[in-house]
Amino acid sequence: MTDLASSSRxxxxxxxxxxxxNDLPTYLLPPAGIVSILHRISGAIxxxxxxxxxxxxxxxxxxxxxxxxxxxxxxxxxxSVPGWFFKLVALAIIWSYLHHFVAGMRHLLMDINHDIVxxxxxxxxxxxxxxxxxxxxxxxxxxxxxxx
Amino acid sequence: xxxNYGSKRLATGxxxxxxxxxxxxxxxTLMALFTIVLLAQVLLSKGPIGYDKWAGIFSSQWxxxxxxxxxxxxxxxxxxxxxxxxxxYVKPVSIRLTLQVLSIVWLVGCAGWAIQVLWRL
Numbered sequence: 001m002t003d004l005a006s007s008s009r010x011x012x013x014x015x016x017x018x019x020x021x022n023d024l025p026t027y028l029l030p031p032a033g034i035v036s037i038l039h040r041i042s043g044a045i046x047x048x049x050x051x052x053x054x055x056x057x058x059x060x061x062x063x064x065x066x067x068x069x070x071x072x073x074x075x076x077x078x079x080s081v082p083g084w085f086f087k088l089v090a091l092a093i094i095w096s097y098l099h100h101f102v103a104g105m106r107h108l109l110m111d112i113n114h115d116i117v118x119x120x121x122x123x124x125x126x127x128x129x130x131x132x133x134x135x136x137x138x139x140x141x142x143x144x145x146x147x148x
Numbered sequence: 149x150x151x152n153y154g155s156k157r158l159a160t161g162x163x164x165x166x167x168x169x170x171x172x173x174x175x176x177t178l179m180a181l182f183t184i185v186l187l188a189q190v191l192l193s194k195g196p197i198g199y200d201k202w203a204g205i206f207s208s209q210w211x212x213x214x215x216x217x218x219x220x221x222x223x224x225x226x227x228x229x230x231x232x233x234x235x236x237y238v239k240p241v242s243i244r245l246t247l248q249v250l251s252i253v254w255l256v257g258c259a260g261w262a263i264q265v266l267w268r269l
Contacts, residue, residue, distance in 0.1 A: 044233060047251075054265065057262065062265065104176050
């Protein structure tokens with residue numbers, strides 16, 4: 001009758017004994033799934049690091065004296081914690097923001113125009129999100145660490 | 149009339165959650181516009197950005213206006229997102245409620261701090 005009931009329907013693969021070493025490396029999320037979970041992780045990172053972000057806003061705009069403190073955190077560090085560690089934290093914030101921003105644009109685009117929502121678009125747009133956000137992160141990260 | 153409160157409350161159906169879904173998209177759009185406005189001012193300024201230029205961006209009243217709106221938008225947006233995370237992964241009501249309350253405390257405290265910084269500029 002229906003496709004579901006027919007016996008000629010191709011058998012679905014079954015995984016009864018998943019071997020962590022052999023199977024898990026090939027059992028990957030599709031690009032859209034990777035963008036989706038990274039959207040959640042990047043949002044959580046920004047939520048957790050929110051006080052540090054506001055601290056940077058506070059010290060950078062309040063006065064010249066506090067601006068110098070803000071700058072010295074990334075150059076001289078704080079106590080025994082070196083400056084590059086705080087640059088890494090800043091880089092994590094930069095990546096989180098960029099990924100969340102670009103992946104969010106993809107969400108808005110798919111909410112505005114349902115006609116473009118196809119399996120192929122889901123894949124290509126997800127790859128575009130990963131490419132754009134990572135390239136921008138590399139560019140800003142290089143600037144942050146003074147490579148240019 | 150069907151009972152729709154207490155233990156009989158209907159928690160599924162048409163439009164349930166639509167308001168938060170829409171709010172998350174509206175606040176996201178506002179924050180994206182703020183990002184573009186801020187980025188444009190940083191990129192259009194000439195020379196290296198020191199304290200004067202950076203603080204100057206936030207000194208105008210219209211910039212304080214949209215920064216304030218962005219902080220409120222962020223508060224609401226982050227609340228919906230974090231609440232979704234707790235609802236997906238934390239099932240026991242006691243732990244979930246505790247985490248949700250702590251999230252609100254965290255977000256309201258952060259928003260208050262950010263507004264305080266903005267107000268004294």
